[in-house]
Amino acid sequence: MLSKATQVEYRNLIEAAKAAAELAYCPYSQYNVGAAVLTFDGRIYTGCNVENAGYTQTRHAEEAAVLNAIAGGALKRAAEAGLTQFQFIKAIAVHSRKGSDPWPCCNCRQSLSEFGFDFDVIGEGPNNTILCQKLRKLIPYPFPIEKVLASVRGSRS
Numbered sequence: 832m833l834s835k836a837t838q839v840e841y842r843n844l845i846e847a848a849k850a851a852a853e854l855a856y857c858p859y860s861q862y863n864v865g866a867a868v869l870t871f872d873g874r875i876y877t878g879c880n881v882e883n884a885g886y887t888q889t890r891h892a893e894e895a896a897v898l899n900a901i902a903g904g905a906l907k908r909a910a911e912a913g914l915t916q917f918q919f920i921k922a923i924a925v926h927s928r929k930g931s932d933p934w935p936c937c938n939c940r941q942s943l944s945e946f947g948f949d950f951d952v953i954g955e956g957p958n959n960t961i962l963c964q965k966l967r968k969l970i971p972y973p974f975p976i977e978k979v980l981a982s983v984r985g986s987r988s
């Protein structure tokens with residue numbers, strides 16, 4: 832159950848994702864998606880889907896929002912605050928204009944998991960409810976990123 836303060840915060844985040852969906856470039860699918868990342872320090876970064884005639888070059892809203900957060904300095908600020916890459920995202924809201932559930936595609940789930948599994952993935956549900964799941968719940972058998980990182984770091988020392 833979300834606290835009152837978190838509900839207010841998350842509704843604001845969903846509105847940011849909705850606004851971002853309006854900015855999507857999606858002439859092929861007509862499927863506008865917006866995403867909004869809430870960082871550990873309370874800032875919001877948005878992204879939208881950007882399609883491409885080559886199709887595979889299409890970028891999804893969730894990826895764009897994370898890229899914008901990092902380019903906006905959120906990861907650097909987190910490191911300066913003593914946090915790891917797994918702690919800089921507090922939540923991500925996803926909104927499709929056609930009203931489907933907010934759960935990211937599996938490519939985006941993998942992209943998001945680079946930055947932790949314990950943040951909330953949220954979106955608007957029926958009757959103005961907030962749908963909310965931890966990323967961990969959306970990836971029951973995750974790729975072992977921490978082991979991969981440890982092996983790379985180990986081989987460099």
Ligand SMILES: [Zn+2]
Nearest residue numbers: 891935936939
């Ligand atoms: Zn995706």
